[in-house]
Amino acid sequence: MADTDTTPILQEADTAEEKNGRPPHRRRRRLAGSRVAKPNPEAGSVWDPEGESAVVVAPPSPRGRSLLPRWTPGFLSSWGLSPTFRVFIFLGSIVGVMSFLLYTEYLIREFRIQERDRAELYARLYALAPSLPPDDVVVQKVVMNPISFPLIVTNHRGEVTLCKGPGLPALSDASEEELAALLPMLLPIVERMDAANPPIRIFPDPKAYGRVYFDGESLIITGGNDEVFAWAGLDLPDPGDTSAVALALVGNAQTDLASRVVPRDLTIPAQSPSFLYFGGEAFAVTDARGKLLAWGGAGMPPSEDFSAAALAEVKAQVQRISRLEVPQSFRIRTETYFHYDDSELISRISLAPFVTVGVLLLFALVGYVGFRNIRRSEQRSIWVGMAKETAHQLGTPLSSLAGWLELMETHRERVEESGDSITAEMRKDVARLTQIASRFSQIGSVPELAPGDVRRVLTETVSYFENRGPQFGRHSFETDFEEVPDVLVNEELMGWALENLLKNSIDAIGGRDGRIAVSVRPPVDGNYVRITIQDNGRGIEPENAARVFEPGFSTKKRGWGLGLAFVKRIVEEYHCGRIHIARSEAGEGTAFEILLPAA
16 A cells, blocks of 8 residues: 555545535545544554554543443442441441341240230139139139130149140040040140240149048058158158159058048148158158147157147157158149240241341342342443444444545546555455444344354454464464354354454464464254364463453453453353353463354
């Protein structure tokens, strides 16, 4: 092009503009303006060896510039959401959630205390009911009415005497067969109730009433229903032996004594232990404070004599017996146990912390997914905006270049023979620029896919770089294309993705001699055609391997970091394929592998 003089053509174009008041063609209006453009310090320039002048490249428009600050890392900070402020928000949220959970737990504990107070009050009224007339208001309004919590009453032997409340059967309406089947089923419920709430122990009477069977050698103390609680004697088991055999022997002895002697009535405290002093031929019973409750046997005054002299004589006998034998502690058990469970309201409230944590986890999951979607949307907005702005910027030089071509063709007779080759090369560049603009314009829209041979796209792309070797550096290509089925492909976008990968390999090779191997393999397992692009460049650092496809990530000093992001988007989202780094070693090179589904 150095021998081609375009000055006459320009002069004639200017003359035509002066005569008509407008350019010869509407596309040359921009051309004439660019010829007198002043250098812009913010714009770049390309040296034109023909006219020995700098062709000024327009700087990014304000519209293009406005796209970038909108998504800069400091965007949130401009709204007051600095990193420190976000940390305080996070910590404050944790404190708020923990405070809510602790307050809920406090409320549940208070409700449980109130529930226990209700159950204890009901137990006391229930224990008082037998001493009240049937028409008493306590019996009619409290004891006989339904209650809101499950309740099971047992005696000191663990036998169920009452079931009441939601979810429990009524024992009063059950037959003997039904009772025999229900009672074993109620025992696990009682254990579960005791694990949740300690049982309430109630004594219907502060005094316990029993009988003393004594024949001068053996002594047995029973309760009101002839249940044995204490014994002593030569022919009886050890008082500490409560095995079934020992109790059976004592029971037989009690039956024998009952047939031979008249029992004596005994009244002792129900809640505190009493003590039995047995000396073989005499005995005495005291309470926990040492008060004499009953006595009898040889050397003892009559049991009806409570005079001071009689009591002094009994105490002297008690001291003598205590020096010989350790007194036996016992208690006539009359207590009743009330086992209760939480009411339905407490059960629902107890689920509040779990529901709260579940809702918080759900919100956290939704927030995380939403945050990821927002980040992806922001990243997409970056390169979609860049793509559309680039297409907009390319439109101006394309129109100008088309005007130059039309002007040169119109005055072909005044162009030397080299003009044909110039026109052909310019047409190639125009076609290339048009293809680039078409690629950018398809970003953000659904591409049209058609069955095609991906090897043809690879051949054209490799040929483009081979014919421009000096421009891109010293490197060689090795191709190995096997027979593969057609794939659904948009050739323009796929060519763009392959160009980015090859350009990335060339940049990795740098100025030294390099080798780029491109291969195509048919599906082996599955239905995917494999494309491998391998170079012997500087490779990718291990810590950067997982980030190379992220928009905005780049290890180059200059660059948007959008090349591989474009490739990933084109391959995976537009062509439903996959791309990954098959191998990469620092200083050894990198291999990218693309998997495209066969048509």
